[in-house]
Every structure is written in structure tokens, then in C-alpha cells.
Amino acid sequence: MIGLEDRRETARKILKAQASGARLRLACEIAGIDERTLQRWRAGDGLVVGDGRPAAVRPTPAHALSAQEREELLRVANEPRFADVPPARIVPILADEGVYLASESSFARVLRAHGQSRHRGRAKAPSASKPPATHIATGPRQVWCWDMTYLPAKVAGRWFYLYLILDLYSRKIVGWEVHDKDDAEHAAALVHRTALVERISLHKDKPVLHGDNGATLKATTVLAMLHWLGVKP
Numbered sequence: 001m002i003g004l005e006d007r008r009e010t011a012r013k014i015l016k017a018q019a020s021g022a023r024l025r026l027a028c029e030i031a032g033i034d035e036r037t038l039q040r041w042r043a044g045d046g047l048v049v050g051d052g053r054p055a056a057v058r059p060t061p062a063h064a065l066s067a068q069e070r071e072e073l074l075r076v077a078n079e080p081r082f083a084d085v086p087p088a089r090i091v092p093i094l095a096d097e098g099v100y101l102a103s104e105s106s107f108a109r110v111l112r113a114h115g116q117s118r119h120r121g122r123a124k125a126p127s128a129s130k131p132p133a134t135h136i137a138t139g140p141r142q143v144w145c146w147d148m149t150y151l152p153a154k155v156a157g158r159w160f161y162l163y164l165i166l167d168l169y170s171r172k173i174v175g176w177e178v179h180d181k182d183d184a185e186h187a188a189a190l191v192h193r194t195a196l197v198e199r200i201s202l203h204k205d206k207p208v209l210h211g212d213n214g215a216t217l218k219a220t221t222v223l224a225m226l227h228w229l230g231v232k233p
Contacts (some may be wrong), residue, residue, distance in 0.1 A: 002033075004050035011041055065102060065110070073101050073110050087111065136206050137169035141198060146175065146211045148187070151178065163190045168210070174198055184219030191222065193228045204206075206230040 002010065010031050017027040028035045041047050053173050061223065082090050087107035088113030094101065102110075111117045137143040151160040159215065165175040179186045191209070200206055209231050211217045218225050226233050 002051070003054060004047075007041060008047055008049065011038060011047055014038060042178050047150065056184060057221075065106060069102070070110050074106060076101060077107060077116070104123075107186070135168070135210055137167075140167055140170045140172070141200060141203060141207050142205070143168040144207045144209045146191075146209060146217065148182070148214065148216060163187055165194050165209075166188065182216055184221045187216055187219070188221045188225040191225050191231070195231065200229070206232065208232045 010033065014024070014027045014031055016023050024038075025035050028038055060117060060135075077087075077092070082093075087104045090107060091100075091102075091104045101107075108117060139216045145168055146163070146165040148162065149162040153160055153161055161179050163175075163177045163179070163186060164173060166172070169176050175190050175197065177186060177190050195201070206229070208228060211233075216222070223233060
């Protein structure tokens, strides 16, 4: 929908181009409107009062819900058994009981008009979550990445576990071990040994150890070791 001022300016430029010898159809096409649209603007009051659609008075549909029906619909939707149920489930439940108040779209429209379409019931309203922290390494021993990888054995159903710590900046593998079981003690020992080899105690700024939320790498034993070493998880 084009505003009145933009409509007048568009019509003026098109007519100016036509007066200069341009074809009306091509001028309208470049302006982004149809030739019939310009004809309709000039034939009526389109260049005087603008588009009448926003202020048009539209009659209420004959099948629209009455005020009493909307109140009843809202009352039913807020019953304890429907307080946290969406319209897509309310209507079928009522239909099984032989009751029909309105369609799913009508339920949703009435609830939306009363501000109940986004959050209903006792559950907490959704909240925006913060993006994960981002670590940037500009040198060695600033950010370490670690993870545990499953290594298949020759025996079906048996695995070995590779614990590995990688320096994000240099891509150097600063520590790794392979064990036959998943245990937080192994992860804590690897961190301790890697810290000794890399001599991080001699540096004022300790590295950040970045990993996933695996149970082993987030175990209390591992976190206690990181705290003792001064490494930030």
C-alpha cells in the first residue's frame, strides 16, 4: 500500500516521463506499479485522499461470535482443566463431551485478543537465553579445548576412551590419554599432568579450558582440580 505523498510523487514522475516521450506502460513498470493502478488513481480521488482501505468501515460478518459467546468461550478456556491447554486440544475435548462453542481458530483469536495466546497456566513464561560465552585466543596457553572420544575396540560392545586437550591458538595437543573406562578421575589426572608439563603455574594468566557439558568433564572431581590449578572452566 503506497502512502498519499509517495503516490503523488510517483504519478508526477510517470506523467513527466510520458510527456518527455516515454511509453506509459514502461514508465509504470519502472516505477513498480501497473498501468491500471495509475489510471485508477487519476480516475477517482486516489491522488487527493489516498487509499481508503485503512479507514473503510466493514460490516460484522453474520457468523461472527457475539459478545456473550466470546465471554463464554473465554470462561471455558480459563477453567482449571483448560488453563494450560492450547485451543487445538480444547476443541477436541469439548467435542468428545458433545459441546461445540467455536472452532480452533476462533478460540485462538479470542485468546489472542485478551492477551492469553502466548502464555497460559502455571508454567513459567519463556525467557530469552544468553548466548554462550565466546573465547578468542591471540596466543598459546590462553584457551584450551578438551573432549572425550569413543574408540571402538576389536570386541563388539567394548570401547576405549580418548581424553584429549588441544591448544586453540597453536593447535598443539598439549595432553592426551587413552583409558578403558569413562571416569572423572582420569580427566582430573590429565588436567593435572598437562598443567605441569605446560608449566602454567609460572604464568600469571591461566588458560580457559573449554569443553562440552559432558558429565565426566563437569564432574566435581574435575572442577575441584581446575579450581586448584587456577584454570577457568
